[in-house]
Amino acid sequence: MKDNRNHIARHYTKWAYIFIIPFVVAFLLFNFYPLVSTFYYAFCDLKHAGNTDPKFLPSIGLPLFKNFAEVFNSTSFKDALRNTFVFWIGATIPEWILAFWLAAMVTDRRLKIKGRWLFKTSFILPQLIASSTAAGTILATISSVIGFIYVAAMIDGFGYTDKDFEFFFSVKFLVIVVYMFMHFGITFIYAVAGITGIPVEVFEAAEMDGADRWKTFFHITVPCMKPIMFFITVISVIDGLAMVEVPSWFGLFDTSRKALTLMQYLQNQAFMGSYIYDRASAASVVLLGLTAVFAGILYFIFLWDKDEAKARKLRKKELKALKKAA
Amino acid sequence: MSEIRHERTILQQRDLKLRIATYIVTILITILVLSPFIIWLTTVGYTATGEMTERSELQKFIANPLKRILRYWNQVVAFCESPLLISLRNSVIVTGSTCIGCMYISALTAYGLTAYEWKFRKALSTFIVVVMMIPTTMSYIGYYKMVQDLGLINNLAMVIFPTVASPITVFFMKMYLQATFSRELVESARIDGAGEFRIFNKLILPMLKPAIATQLIFCFSQSWYDTYLPAILLIKDEFRTYGVAYSIYVIKPMIITVAPPIIAYLFCAKHIVEGVALGSVKQ
Numbered sequence: 001m002k003d004n005r006n007h008i009a010r011h012y013t014k015w016a017y018i019f020i021i022p023f024v025v026a027f028l029l030f031n032f033y034p035l036v037s038t039f040y041y042a043f044c045d046l047k048h049a050g051n052t053d054p055k056f057l058p059s060i061g062l063p064l065f066k067n068f069a070e071v072f073n074s075t076s077f078k079d080a081l082r083n084t085f086v087f088w089i090g091a092t093i094p095e096w097i098l099a100f101w102l103a104a105m106v107t108d109r110r111l112k113i114k115g116r117w118l119f120k121t122s123f124i125l126p127q128l129i130a131s132s133t134a135a136g137t138i139l140a141t142i143s144s145v146i147g148f149i150y151v152a153a154m155i156d157g158f159g160y161t162d163k164d165f166e167f168f169f170s171v172k173f174l175v176i177v178v179y180m181f182m183h184f185g186i187t188f189i190y191a192v193a194g195i196t197g198i199p200v201e202v203f204e205a206a207e208m209d210g211a212d213r214w215k216t217f218f219h220i221t222v223p224c225m226k227p228i229m230f231f232i233t234v235i236s237v238i239d240g241l242a243m244v245e246v247p248s249w250f251g252l253f254d255t256s257r258k259a260l261t262l263m264q265y266l267q268n269q270a271f272m273g274s275y276i277y278d279r280a281s282a283a284s285v286v287l288l289g290l291t292a293v294f295a296g297i298l299y300f301i302f303l304w305d306k307d308e309a310k311a312r313k314l315r316k317k318e319l320k321a322l323k324k325a326a
Numbered sequence: 327m328s329e330i331r332h333e334r335t336i337l338q339q340r341d342l343k344l345r346i347a348t349y350i351v352t353i354l355i356t357i358l359v360l361s362p363f364i365i366w367l368t369t370v371g372y373t374a375t376g377e378m379t380e381r382s383e384l385q386k387f388i389a390n391p392l393k394r395i396l397r398y399w400n401q402v403v404a405f406c407e408s409p410l411l412i413s414l415r416n417s418v419i420v421t422g423s424t425c426i427g428c429m430y431i432s433a434l435t436a437y438g439l440t441a442y443e444w445k446f447r448k449a450l451s452t453f454i455v456v457v458m459m460i461p462t463t464m465s466y467i468g469y470y471k472m473v474q475d476l477g478l479i480n481n482l483a484m485v486i487f488p489t490v491a492s493p494i495t496v497f498f499m500k501m502y503l504q505a506t507f508s509r510e511l512v513e514s515a516r517i518d519g520a521g522e523f524r525i526f527n528k529l530i531l532p533m534l535k536p537a538i539a540t541q542l543i544f545c546f547s548q549s550w551y552d553t554y555l556p557a558i559l560l561i562k563d564e565f566r567t568y569g570v571a572y573s574i575y576v577i578k579p580m581i582i583t584v585a586p587p588i589i590a591y592l593f594c595a596k597h598i599v600e601g602v603a604l605g606s607v608k609q
Contacts, residue, residue: 012442015522019438020450022431027457027491034468034488035460041467054471098351105348111341113348121595122356127547128587181358186544193540193599197505227501234459234494242461244554263463270467271558277467284464295459303455 039288041281042067054278067282077283079258080265086172087247087261088240091180096236099184103191104217109203120192124185171259179246183239187232194228195221230302237294241287262287405582409563410571414582417568420485420556421549421586427490428545429538436499437530440507451500458493463554470558480565485555495541502537502599503530539597547587 043064044054063069071077102123106113202224206216222229244263260268262283270280387394405411439451465488473484515525531538556567568583 012516012522013444016438016442016444016447018522019434019442019526023435023491023496024450026431026487027493030469030488031462031465031491032457034472035465037468037471038465039468041471046471102348102351105344111345111348113345117595118356119352120598121591122352122359124543124591125359125588127544128591129584184355189540189598196600231494231498231501237459238461238494242463244463245551263461266463266467267554271470277471281467284467287464288460291459291461291464295456298459 035288038281038284041278042285044278044281046277046281047275067278068286070279071282071286076260077262077265080260080262083172083247083258083260084241084243084262087175087179087243087259088236090176091183092236092240095180095184095187099187100191100217103188103195104213104221107192107195108213109200110207116192120185120189123188126182127185175247175259178249179243182246183236186235190228190232190235191225194225194232197228198224226302230298233298233302237291237298241291241294409566410568412564413566413568413571416482416560416565417550418586419482420567421546423486424489424549425542425545427486428492428495429542431490432492432495432499432541433531433534433538434526435496436503436534437526439496439500440503441509441512441530454493454496454500458497462488462492466555466558473559480560480562482560482565484559485567488555489545489549489552492545495545498541499534499537503534506533536597536599539594540599543587543591543594543598546590550587 041054044056045060045062046054102119105111106116106119198221202220203216206220211219242263243261244267247259247261247264266280266283266287268274269276269283439447439454469488473479473481478484511529512525515529520528551569552567553569557570560566560570
C-alpha cells in the first residue's frame with residue numbers, strides 16, 4: 001500500500017518541476033546572471049556610456065583590485081557607508097519600538113482596542129503615497145513642527161542656543177524621520193499578522209500565571225513569532241541597505257551630499273552622469289559582502305538550531321567511535 | 327475582598343491609560359500621514375501651476391464650487407493632452423504585469439515547494455532564503471549591460487522581468503501555505519479527476535488570497551513609484567513610466583499619482599494576513 005502511494009507521489013513530482021520553472025528561469029536569467037556579471041565587471045575596465053567591451057584588468061596590465069582600491073579611497077564612498085548605517089540603525093530602532101508596541105497594544109485581548117483596519121490603513125498610507133510631492137509635504141509638516149519648537153525655545157530661552165538644534169535641521173535627521181515614517185507601516189502589518197497567529201490559549205495561560213505585559217511580550221510573543229520576526233528583519237536589512245528613494249528626495253536641499261547612501265553612490269557612479277561602471281560594480285560587490293555578513297548574523301540568530309547542531313556533533317562522535325571499534 | 331477589588335480597579339486604570347496612550351499615538355500618526363492632503367487643502371501659497379494664491383484650496387472651493395470643478399476639469403484635460411498620459415499608460419502596463427506575474431509565479435513556486443516531495447526541494451528552499459537577502463538593485467549594473475548587449479533598451483518588458491522573480495515574495499507565500507495547506511484536500515481533488523494546474527488555480531490560489539493581498543500592496547506601490555530601473559532602461563519620451571516622467575513635467579496632478587496604489591490597497595485591505603500561525607522558517 002505504502003509502495004503504491006510512493007509511486008503515485010513520484011508520478012506527481014514532475015509537476016513540482018513544472019511549477020518552479022518560471023521562477024527559476026526568470027530569477028537565474030534576470031537577477032542571478034546580472035549579479036554574477038556585476039561581480040565580473042568589478043575586476044574589469046569598463047567606463048564611458050555605451051561601452052560594451054569589458055576588459056579584464058590583469059589583461060591590460062593593471063592591478064586586479066584597482067576598482068576596489070578606488071572605491072575604498074574615495075571619501076564619498078566612506079561617507080555613503082557611514083550614512084547608510086546611521087540612517088538604517090537610527091530609523092530601525094525607533095521604528096521597531098513604535099511598531100511592536102502599537103502592534104502589541106492593538107492585538108491585546110484585555111485592552112479591546114477597536115478599529116484595527118483604520119490603524120492599518122493610516123500606517124500604510126505613507127507607503128502608498130510615496131511620491132516626492134507627498135513626502136515633501138510630510139517634510140514640511142515635520143520641519144514646521146521642529147521650527148515651532150525651535151522658535152519657542154529661542155523666545156523663551158530655556159538656556160538653549162540655536163547650536164543645540166542644529167542636528168534637528170540637518171538633512172540626516174530628516175532622512176531618518178521620513179524613512180522611519182515610510183517604513184513603519186510594513187513592520188506594523190507584519191507584526192500584527194505575526195501576533196494574531198499565536199494561539200490565544202498561550203496568552204491566557206500567561207495571564208493566569210500572573211505575567212505582566214512586558215514579560216508576556218518578551219517571553220511569549222517574540223519567541224512565538226520567530227518566523228515572521230525573521231521576515232521583518234530581512235525586509236529591514238534589504239530596505240535599509242538599499243535605501244535610495246528617501247535620501248534622493250532631499251537632492252534639492254542636500255547640495256553638499258551629506259545624506260549620500262551606498263545605493264545612491266552606486267547609482268551616481270554608474271548611471272547618473274559618471275558612467276564608471278567598473279567602480280560601481282566594485283561598490284556593488286562591497287555591498288554584497290556587507291549583505292552576506294548580515295545574512296550570516298541573521299542565520300545564527302533565527303535559523304541556527306543549537307540542539308540540532310549538538311545532536312549532529314554527537315552523531316559524528318558516535319560514528320567515529322564505531323569506526324574505531326570496527 | 328475589598329483588597330482584590332482595589333487591585334482590580336488599579337489594573338483597570340492602567341488598562342485605560344494604555345488604551346488612551348495607544349489612541350493618542352495613533353491619532354498623531356494619522357494626522358501626520360494625512361498632512362499632505364490637509365496642507366494641500368488649507369495652505370495659502372503656490373498652486374500646481376506655479377501662481378500665487380490668496381486663499382486656500384478649501385476656501386476657494388467653498389466660495390465658488392462650480393468654478394473650481396471646471397478648473398479641475400481643465401487640469402484633467404491638460405493632463406490628457408500632455409505626454410504624461412502616455413507615461414501613465416506605460417506605468418499601468420509595467421505595474422500591472424509586474425504584479426500579476428510576480429504573484430502568480432511566486433504562488434506557483436510556493437506551491438511546488440510545499441506540496442510535492444522532490445529531490446531538490448530543500449536545496450531550492452535554502453537557495454531562496456539565501457538570495458532573498460540580496461537587494462535586487464545590486465545586480466542592476468550587470469542587468470543594464472546585459473540589456474544593452476541585447477539591444478533591448480527602451481523596451482517595457484525589460485523593466486518587468488527582473489521584478490517578476492522575487493524570492494522574498496516566494497518565501498512569504500511558502501510560509502503562509504505551510505500553515506494552511508492540507509494534503510488531503512489536494513488528494514481528494516486528484517481523485518475527482520482535477521488536473522494539477524486546475525487544482526492550483528481553483529484550490530490553492532483562493533487559499534493563498536491573504537498572502538497574495540499582503541504582498542500585492544507592497545509590490546504595487548514599489549513598482550508604481552520605482553524610478554531606478556525605468557530611468558536607466560527607458561530613455562525615449564514615449565517609453566517613460568509615470569514615476570520618472572512625473573519629475574520632468576510641470577503639470578503634476580497629485581491625485582492621479584497617488585490614486586492607483588490607494589485603490590489597490592482598498593481592494594486588498596480586507597484580505598491582509600491575520601490570525602494564521604505562519605509556518606516554520608526552515609524548509
